[in-house]
Amino acid sequence: MKNLIFATLLLTAFIFAQSTKAQTRLGIVAGLNASNVKFESSSNYDPLLGYQGGLVANISLTSKFSIRPSLLYSKKGFNDELEFRNDQGTLPGRSNVNFRLNYIELLILVLYKVSLGKKCKIFGGLGPYAAAGINGKANLDLNPTNRPQKIMFGFGKNREQEAYNRMDYCLAAAIGLDMKQVFLAVNYSHGLTPISPN
Numbered sequence: 001m002k003n004l005i006f007a008t009l010l011l012t013a014f015i016f017a018q019s020t021k022a023q024t025r026l027g028i029v030a031g032l033n034a035s036n037v038k039f040e041s042s043s044n045y046d047p048l049l050g051y052q053g054g055l056v057a058n059i060s061l062t063s064k065f066s067i068r069p070s071l072l073y074s075k076k077g078f079n080d081e082l083e084f085r086n087d088q089g090t091l092p093g094r095s096n097v098n099f100r101l102n103y104i105e106l107l108i109l110v111l112y113k114v115s116l117g118k119k120c121k122i123f124g125g126l127g128p129y130a131a132a133g134i135n136g137k138a139n140l141d142l143n144p145t146n147r148p149q150k151i152m153f154g155f156g157k158n159r160e161q162e163a164y165n166r167m168d169y170c171l172a173a174a175i176g177l178d179m180k181q182v183f184l185a186v187n188y189s190h191g192l193t194p195i196s197p198n
Helices: 002-018
Strands: 024-035 046-060 065-084 093-115 121-140 167-179 182-191
Touching (some): 121 182
Antiparallel strands (some): 167 182
């Protein structure tokens, strides 16, 4: 997967360098997201709403194909219910917890567009993205100090025991409308790397 992302980044850099005839548009992007994780040991996790924003480029290769790289700051996370057991194994209580994780993402989509008129096209696309965790916090209901706990990030198998995996590699899909000056889109991304310490 890392080789695929690296090859896509090289291809994008080559297109930037060679696309003297291609029409390139630059802009900003902002939106809401709903993120979630899946734990084998829990079924009570819930999505967490966040936001994202950053820079986007649209590089037209033909009248129907384009490449859209984006560099985004994204707030992600999830809600979960944790169980606390004593030494006897009984369950004295539960606590709701939400994890908020902040990432810098590089998303590259290859889009196929179909005209709906002179000023509007519908598009769909696929592509990879790589994200780097920069910081995060966890809030627990039962925390007596009511202070968020910092989430640590590390790299791969050599990271500290409680650290989340800093790098997240995903596949993404998008569908939307391109109206020359504005585009509206719905994206879905699926992570391919575990992020949890466990």
